[in-house]
Amino acid sequence: MYRIDIMTLFPETVGDALGESIIGRAQERDIVRVDTHQIRDYSTNKQKQVDDYPYGGGRGAVMTAQPLFDCRQHILDGCEPGERVRTIYCSPVGKVFTQADAIRLRDDYDRLIIACGHYEGVDERFIEECVDEEISLGDFVLTGGEIPALAIADAVLRLVPGVLPDEECFTDESHWSGLLEYPQYTRPETWQGRAVPEILLSGHHENIRKWRRKMSISRTKARRPDMYDRLDLSGKEDKKLLLEIENENACGQ
């Protein structure tokens, strides 16, 4: 069973979010397991304090290393021998998280320990001593690591076999093969005067597949030129689709 332990000052919020919907049901079926840990419970301070002033001055507070270290140690003490464990610290100075990271974390480890910072962050010595990698959710700053931890946990756990009905649920999605997903439609056929593209009603599976690929390519080109530049579109079908996209764009101008 794939396991994730989240060290946080808000265990209920984090636990509740991952106890719902698809990940919640996967937990009920013992396919995955998420445990949250209150960092404050591990503070040896009489007032259960988990932060202190920053050395060198400045605003705010920094989370002390001791409760974080002891909390992680408690989790490690409960790990099975041979379990491949990875400790992650959510941090805006980390490497920005991608789908490739979600796949790597699923494939290379059995258990993730994710530490959520708060205030101005955590004492650097905890990171040096305990953290295998620092992961950022993006180039912005949040008040705490809980949202990034939820995002990482969700992205990894939905890739665990059995969590989604079949592999196609995620291999056919944005970012799996370097493309953005094609547009999706559901009933009714016409809504607010907007009709579903006719081809999707044709029942012609091969033409639908080609249309979807074309839409994926054109969307990626328009919205994510950085991703588009990395695509290999040298296959016969893709070359033909590219020509169609160019012609359509030329007509639209």
Ligand SMILES: C[S@@+](CC[C@H](N)C(=O)[O-])C[C@H]1O[C@@H](n2cnc3c(N)ncnc32)[C@H](O)[C@@H]1O
């Ligand atoms: C207010 S932030 C600290 C920011 C830090 N002083 C800095 O300037 O880099 C508090 C906590 O939120 C989390 N956090 C904030 N932004 C994040 C991001 N983009 N990705 C991952 N974690 C983030 C981290 O755990 C961090 O310790």
